[in-house]
Amino acid sequence: MSHPIIESLETIIVDLPTIRPHKLAMHTMQNQTLVLLRLRCSDGVEGIGESTTIGGLSYGNESPESIKVNIDAHFAPLLIGQPADNVNAAMQRIERSVRGNTFAKSGIESALLDAQGKRRGLAVSELLGGRLRDSLPVAWTLASGDTARDIAEAEKMLDVRRHRIFKLKIGAGEVNKDLAHVIAIKKAVGERASVRVDVNQAWDEAVALRACRILGDNGIDLVEQPISRYNGVGMARLSASSPVPIMADEAIESVEDAFNLARIGAGTIFALKIAKTGGPRAALRAAAIADAAGIGLYGGTMLEGGIGTLASAQAFVTLPKMAWDTELFGPLLLTEDILANPPVYRDFHLHVPNTPGLGLELDEDRVAFFRRDKTTTAYSHS
Ligand SMILES: O=C(O)C[C@H]1C=CC(=O)O1
Ligand SMILES: [Mn+2]
Known part of the structure; x- marks a missing residue:
C-alpha cells in the first residue's frame, strides 16, 4: 500500500476579537491571535492545527510571528514529501531536528492527527486509544479587572449553566487588594462554585506563603503558579x-x-497544556508522569480558538481521571471564530465531537476576513 504524502504546510496568522479585555499578571489581552496550520496531503485530506500563545512573547518563548517563521522555514521542509499517515514518524523526524518550539510542534501534531483521523474515519480521541467520556467540565476565568463586573459575570455563567468553576487572575495588583477581590467573589458565589486563583508567577515565596494561608481560610480551592x-x-x-x-x-x-x-x-496539581509539552500526545505523556506521582490533573489552555481547544479536549477525554477538570473555554472568549461548527458548550461541559479528526470544519470566508494579510473585506455572519 502506498502512503499518502505531505504536500504542503501553510501557516496563517489570524487576529480575532475578544468579548472584553482579559487581564493577566503579565499582559492584558485586547484580542487573541492564532496561528492556523493547514497540512495538505496527496490523498486530498487536509489536516488543520492551531498554535496559539498569549500576549506575544509575554507568556511563553514563542510568539505567533516566530511560530509562523519557524514552521515555514524549519518545520515545513522537514515534513514535505514525508508519509502523511504516520504521526509517530513525522513527529520523530521533527524531534530530531528541532529543539523546544513546543507551541509550533503542538499545532503540527494536531494537524497530523486531524488528517489521520479524517483519513481513517476516526475521531482523534479514538486514534489516541479511545475516549472514556464525551464531555469535560469547563472553568471560566474572571479577569475583567473589576470585582463587581467579575461577580456579575460569574452570576450570569451560573444562571445559564455554563460554568461553576471560576479561575481568578491575580498578581498584577497589590497583594492585599487582590486578596480582597478574591474573597469578595468567593463570598458572592458561595458554595455554588469552586473558586481558584492564577497568580501567573507574580509573587515571591514569602508573599505566597502568607497569601495561601489567607486564601485557604476563605474557601479558595487552588492556587496556580504563585511564584516564578x-x-x-x-x-x-x-x-x-x-x-x-x-x-x-x-x-x-x-x-x-x-x-x-x-x-x-x-x-500537587499539574496543568496539562498541549502547547507547553508539544502536542496532544506529549500532554498525555506528562499526564502519565503526574498520575504515577499521585499528582492531580487539570486540563489547561493557552486560550486557543476552537481548533486548539478541541485538539486538547480530544486528548483529555482519553484520561481516566482529571480531578480538577478543565479550563477549555478559549472559544468563548472570542466574539468570532473561524469555524463552520464551533465547539458546543452546554450544562457546564464542553461536548467533544466524535466525528472524524478533531471534528471541525473551517469557515473559509472567516479565515479570509480575519487573517492578518486579509484576502477579503467582508464575510457572512451566520
Ligand atoms: O493559565 C494561564 O496561565 C493562561 C490562561 C488560561 C486561562 C486564562 O484565563 O489564561
Ligand atoms: Mn495559568
Missing part, C-alpha cells in the same frame, strides 16, 4: 506548607519538566 516558573524548590516548599493545593502551570514547559517537578514535589 524557575523556582521549583520554592514551589515544593509552598506545596508542603500551603493549606490550598498548589498547581504548576508555566513551570511545565516540556514532558521532562513534568518529571522533574513531580520528582521534587513542586505542586
Whole structure:
C-alpha cells in the first residue's frame, strides 16, 4: 500500500476579537491571535492545527510571528514529501531536528492527527486509544479587572449553566487588594462554585506563603503558579506548607519538566497544556508522569480558538481521571471564530465531537476576513 504524502504546510496568522479585555499578571489581552496550520496531503485530506500563545512573547518563548517563521522555514521542509499517515514518524523526524518550539510542534501534531483521523474515519480521541467520556467540565476565568463586573459575570455563567468553576487572575495588583477581590467573589458565589486563583508567577515565596494561608481560610480551592516558573524548590516548599493545593502551570514547559517537578514535589496539581509539552500526545505523556506521582490533573489552555481547544479536549477525554477538570473555554472568549461548527458548550461541559479528526470544519470566508494579510473585506455572519 502506498502512503499518502505531505504536500504542503501553510501557516496563517489570524487576529480575532475578544468579548472584553482579559487581564493577566503579565499582559492584558485586547484580542487573541492564532496561528492556523493547514497540512495538505496527496490523498486530498487536509489536516488543520492551531498554535496559539498569549500576549506575544509575554507568556511563553514563542510568539505567533516566530511560530509562523519557524514552521515555514524549519518545520515545513522537514515534513514535505514525508508519509502523511504516520504521526509517530513525522513527529520523530521533527524531534530530531528541532529543539523546544513546543507551541509550533503542538499545532503540527494536531494537524497530523486531524488528517489521520479524517483519513481513517476516526475521531482523534479514538486514534489516541479511545475516549472514556464525551464531555469535560469547563472553568471560566474572571479577569475583567473589576470585582463587581467579575461577580456579575460569574452570576450570569451560573444562571445559564455554563460554568461553576471560576479561575481568578491575580498578581498584577497589590497583594492585599487582590486578596480582597478574591474573597469578595468567593463570598458572592458561595458554595455554588469552586473558586481558584492564577497568580501567573507574580509573587515571591514569602508573599505566597502568607497569601495561601489567607486564601485557604476563605474557601479558595487552588492556587496556580504563585511564584516564578524557575523556582521549583520554592514551589515544593509552598506545596508542603500551603493549606490550598498548589498547581504548576508555566513551570511545565516540556514532558521532562513534568518529571522533574513531580520528582521534587513542586505542586500537587499539574496543568496539562498541549502547547507547553508539544502536542496532544506529549500532554498525555506528562499526564502519565503526574498520575504515577499521585499528582492531580487539570486540563489547561493557552486560550486557543476552537481548533486548539478541541485538539486538547480530544486528548483529555482519553484520561481516566482529571480531578480538577478543565479550563477549555478559549472559544468563548472570542466574539468570532473561524469555524463552520464551533465547539458546543452546554450544562457546564464542553461536548467533544466524535466525528472524524478533531471534528471541525473551517469557515473559509472567516479565515479570509480575519487573517492578518486579509484576502477579503467582508464575510457572512451566520
Ligand atoms: O493559565 C494561564 O496561565 C493562561 C490562561 C488560561 C486561562 C486564562 O484565563 O489564561
Ligand atoms: Mn495559568
